[in-house]
Amino acid sequence: MSLSTPLRQSNSEALSLAQQTTQYLQKHASTGTSIPIPFISYPESTEIWMMYEKLLLACLRTGDDKAAHLCLEKLIDRFGATNERVMGLRGLYQEAVAKDDAALGRILKEYNEVLAEDPVNTPVAKRRIALLQSLSRTTEAINALTELLESSPTDIEAWTELSDLYLSQSLFPQAVFCLEEVLLVAPSAWNIHARLGEILYISATSSSNETADSKTFAEAMRRFCRSVELCDDYLRGYYGLKLTTDRLLSALPNDSTITGQMVSTDNGELPMPSTTTVRKLNERATFKLAEITRDTTGKGLNYAEVVAAKALLDKSTQVRQR
Amino acid sequence: MADPMVQTIHRDPALFYWILFPISIVMVLTGVLRHYATILLQPTPKKLTLPALREQRALLHGINLRTNYSTISLPSFLSRKNTLVAGYKNGEFLKDPESRGKPAGNPMTDPAAMEGMMGMMKGNMAMMIPQTLIMGWINAFFAGFVIMKLPFPLTIRFKSMLQSGIATRDLDVRWVSSLSWYFLNLFGLQPVFIFILGNDNAASQMAQQMSQMNPGAAGAGGIFQPGQDPDKLFKSEAENLEVVEHEYILEGVEGRILGTAGML
Numbered sequence: 001m002s003l004s005t006p007l008r009q010s011n012s013e014a015l016s017l018a019q020q021t022t023q024y025l026q027k028h029a030s031t032g033t034s035i036p037i038p039f040i041s042y043p044e045s046t047e048i049w050m051m052y053e054k055l056l057l058a059c060l061r062t063g064d065d066k067a068a069h070l071c072l073e074k075l076i077d078r079f080g081a082t083n084e085r086v087m088g089l090r091g092l093y094q095e096a097v098a099k100d101d102a103a104l105g106r107i108l109k110e111y112n113e114v115l116a117e118d119p120v121n122t123p124v125a126k127r128r129i130a131l132l133q134s135l136s137r138t139t140e141a142i143n144a145l146t147e148l149l150e151s152s153p154t155d156i157e158a159w160t161e162l163s164d165l166y167l168s169q170s171l172f173p174q175a176v177f178c179l180e181e182v183l184l185v186a187p188s189a190w191n192i193h194a195r196l197g198e199i200l201y202i203s204a205t206s207s208s209n210e211t212a213d214s215k216t217f218a219e220a221m222r223r224f225c226r227s228v229e230l231c232d233d234y235l236r237g238y239y240g241l242k243l244t245t246d247r248l249l250s251a252l253p254n255d256s257t258i259t260g261q262m263v264s265t266d267n268g269e270l271p272m273p274s275t276t277t278v279r280k281l282n283e284r285a286t287f288k289l290a291e292i293t294r295d296t297t298g299k300g301l302n303y304a305e306v307v308a309a310k311a312l313l314d315k316s317t318q319v320r321q322r
Numbered sequence: 323m324a325d326p327m328v329q330t331i332h333r334d335p336a337l338f339y340w341i342l343f344p345i346s347i348v349m350v351l352t353g354v355l356r357h358y359a360t361i362l363l364q365p366t367p368k369k370l371t372l373p374a375l376r377e378q379r380a381l382l383h384g385i386n387l388r389t390n391y392s393t394i395s396l397p398s399f400l401s402r403k404n405t406l407v408a409g410y411k412n413g414e415f416l417k418d419p420e421s422r423g424k425p426a427g428n429p430m431t432d433p434a435a436m437e438g439m440m441g442m443m444k445g446n447m448a449m450m451i452p453q454t455l456i457m458g459w460i461n462a463f464f465a466g467f468v469i470m471k472l473p474f475p476l477t478i479r480f481k482s483m484l485q486s487g488i489a490t491r492d493l494d495v496r497w498v499s500s501l502s503w504y505f506l507n508l509f510g511l512q513p514v515f516i517f518i519l520g521n522d523n524a525a526s527q528m529a530q531q532m533s534q535m536n537p538g539a540a541g542a543g544g545i546f547q548p549g550q551d552p553d554k555l556f557k558s559e560a561e562n563l564e565v566v567e568h569e570y571i572l573e574g575v576e577g578r579i580l581g582t583a584g585m586l
Contacts, residue, residue, distance in 0.1 A: 118369075119372045120371065151375055151379065152379040153380065153383040154379050183394060184386045184390045184393065184394065185390070187393045221576075222572040222575050223572065225572070225578075229575060229579055229582075270395075270570065270572065270573055278576075281576055284580065284585060
């Protein structure tokens with residue numbers, strides 16, 4: 001049983017984990033209930049409880065509510081119903097088994113009561129925000145998140161969530177700001193660098209201002225560059241790099257005489273990359289994409305991403321042949 | 323010394339069963355008991371209030387910005403820096419802005435600091451009391467016994483360590499007195515405790531001393547030591563931020579990528 005984070009599990013992994021639950025519950029039936037005696041009882045460790053949490057999440061994901069309830073009861077027995085984290089998990093379970101919006105509304109009311117009593121209860125605050133989202137009250141969710149971040153501006157989970165919410169509202173500068181905050185805490189997170197590039201790319205494709213666009217494309221390209229610099233063979237990074245360089249090649253003046261001119265502007269903006277550099281980067285990205293997608297077995301790659309990368313490569317070869 | 327004469331002392335085997343064994347067993351059992359006593363005595367970590375949390379996180383925010391500024395562009399950095407520096411200087415993030423500028427109170431009157439000290443006291447007590455008791459017990463019953471002979475020779479320097487409680491000059495260093503056996507157990511049982519209680523046990527006094535080195539590091543106090551003025555921390559952090567010279571990690575990243583790929 002791997003201890004990787006539940007968010008990165010694929011569906012099949014979650015399913016296989018959930019199927020082990022009953023077995024696991026039987027095996028550890030006695031932990032935590034009796035007084036620990038050296039050598040005789042199974043030693044209690046943090047991993048066991050982490051595992052319970054993981055099993056709970058996997059069970060909820062696969063719809064095995066009964067087993068999830070058993071896990072939850074175990075956690076409540078051990079840590080008490082007033083433990084913050086357990087409260088959050090219990091809320092998650094309740095949300096999962098809720099039948100309709102009215103039931104969800106009742107849970108929301110419960111969350112509000114808990115938070116009125118104890119405003120520092122972060123897990124419940126986060127559950128409340130997620131619930132607001134699933135009730136599609138996005139504005140309220142954004143407000144609640146900004147409030148949460150006001151008191152704890154180093155919470156990267158909340159920043160990424162807020163970024164996604166802003167993106168769903170097409171508020172690109174705000175989404176970019178949030179991801180920059182994430183990078184301030186985790187400067188080597190290549191996925192965040194790539195995500196930032198993606199947002200910049202989306203914002204550039206959806207606006208109509210041409211000069212600003214190519215600047216944004218250049219910035220997005222640099223973000224993707226950074227992400228593949230931090231992580232070799234990062235499929236998403238190279239995919240984005242190829243997309244942005246394709247765009248830039250069609251936008252930049254197609255003439256190699258002005259290469260290497262470094263016009264550094266006063267306000268700290270980076271100069272536009274030269275056409276040769278962009279072309280080389282494009283070649284590099286194409287090459288790497290082809291290399292990564294050629295043999296995908298056993299690399300743990302996302303199937304959808306591989307298919308998308310192959311489609312992109314096919315498209316570009318078609319264009320070239322024409 | 324010229325003569326390698328071997329000293330022989332005829333010991334009653336009962337010494338072995340009635341002194342060596344009991345001392346060892348008692349030491350192990352006290353260690354185990356101390357472990358559970360420390361767990362019971364541990365205070366539940368105190369919850370931070372929202373303003374206190376905000377104060378800490380705001381400072382952390384500044385520190386993060388100062389260390390990882392290179393990941394964001396100059397305009398983004400400047401806007402963040404200006405906001406944070408202004409906030410730090412105005413005391414916006416302080417827990418209680420009214421008490422700003424007042425001298426820090428006596429740590430003895432600060433309930434949070436008192437609690438920390440009480441925790442330390444309890445930990446010390448859990449260590450001191452059993453030690454004093456066992457020491458007294460050994461002194462009262464087993465003082466002055468020679469209970470075992472080490473199977474290897476040692477230099478004269480070890481005499482004070484191995485033969486405390488026996489005032490003889492000429493006794494070979496290999497003989498160990500009961501009191502010394504107690505001390506050896508006290509310091510040398512850590513692997514046994516790890517075997518019985520697991521890695522993070524509180525049985526050994528070594529671990530206790532370690533945790534006393536940095537009190538509050540694991541406690542609820544977080545980055546603020548008791549008695550430290552957060553306003554001053556904010557001010558110094560503001561100064562640190564102001565002198566940061568910005569550079570951007572994305573500058574020349576294309577060249578670096580192509581360079582590693584060998585395409586330049």
